[in-house]
Amino acid sequence: MDRDANPAQQAPAGNGPAQVKISNLNKTFHRGKEAVHVLRDISLEIAQGELLVLLGPSGCGKTTLLRCLVGLEKPGQGRVELGDTTVVDADARVFVQPNKRDVAMVFQNYALWPHMKVAANVAYPLKARKMKDELKNGRVHEVLQVVQCDHLADRYPPELSGGQQQRISLARALAPRPALLLLDEPLSNLDALLRIELRAQLRLLHRELGFTGVYVTHDQEEALALGTRVAVMKEGQFEQIGPPAEVYSFPATEYVADFLGARNRLELHTEGDGRATVAGVPLEGFVRPGLGGRFALRLRDADPVLRVAGTPGDEDRHWITGAELIEVLPAGDHAEHVVRLGDQTLFVDVPATRGVFEPGAKVDIGLATDSVLCYDADGRLVRDWAAI
Known part of the structure; x- marks a missing residue:
């Protein structure tokens, strides 16, 4: 009987160096006397240029893991390395603040400044990081061209459609060339046809730019379409990690099979x-x-x-x-x-x-x-x- 003995493979895809290393990460929320373990001993490596998709239902810990990477949550235990920099080490009491990490995030609700024009929104992280040369050399226009929104530079976010706002949010995140791009269900607020269109554009961008990213979704089609690897999560742990075709064709557990449509x-x-x-x-x-x-x-x-x-x-x-x-x-x-x-x-x-x-x-x-x-x-x- 041939069984999949280790469904949560943690080695990064491809032969590139590890851009992200997560070791024994734990996160617990305390609600009165109750302790809720949201992340349980998470270990993972993400290769440079890889787009890892975290897939699972609400409450499985995928967004909490994303927030630990960006620095919006402080793990109780574990270590996170970004390139050569340790940004979290609970034992050594190391915790690098979000604005000091070379990480950018695309939010579900766009999070654009409504009083700033599109160009100013995209320029904001460059100014915050004092990247004067990038501003001078036209990085804002360049990244707006990448997401096909350079013609919207002088508009305000409320004047744009949801799809346009999400592309601007992506351009703003890409502008400072972050070492790690995090995407928290960025397409969930869009209608079905637009989601498919932007999914295709995002896949093309990843292939062209080769950025390293972690993408959170509960949508199996999104995960299979976008990920170089898919990590299916259950109750704060990885149930299975692997290439999309493998995870879909050979779900390692009944839980994964059910979540991937074998109901x-x-x-x-x-x-x-x-x-x-x-x-x-x-x-x-x-x-x-x-x-x-x-x-x-x-x-x-x-x-x-x-x-x-x-x-x-x-x-x-x-x-x-x-x-x-x-x-x-x-x-x-x-x-x-x-x-x-x-x-x-x-x-x-x-x-x-x-x-x-x-x-x-x-x-x-x-x-x-x-x-x-x-x-x-x-x-x-x-x-x-x-x-x-």
């Missing part, structure tokens, strides 16, 4: 002789001989297929019978089908080209083993579970 869960029981039941339905040739015990199968909405109960179907799939279609939610070129199987509810995404089933219909659910994820009783990924 459908089926119980698998096998005695070790090759026979198996899924959701109580016997399936022949489904698991490899020698695999015994109880497991959880995880599927994304697009992985299973449906057929009217008892009708011929794809012979390359294994069919679970006894399901009923509860509801159909049309969505243009596809429709979400809500299926009840015993006491479980499953969600199946069916392309419009395959037709639409009617609510109340008895259906079979078809599974292809190469699109099913399997997890053991501890919630760990099992890679070699299926019959060949």
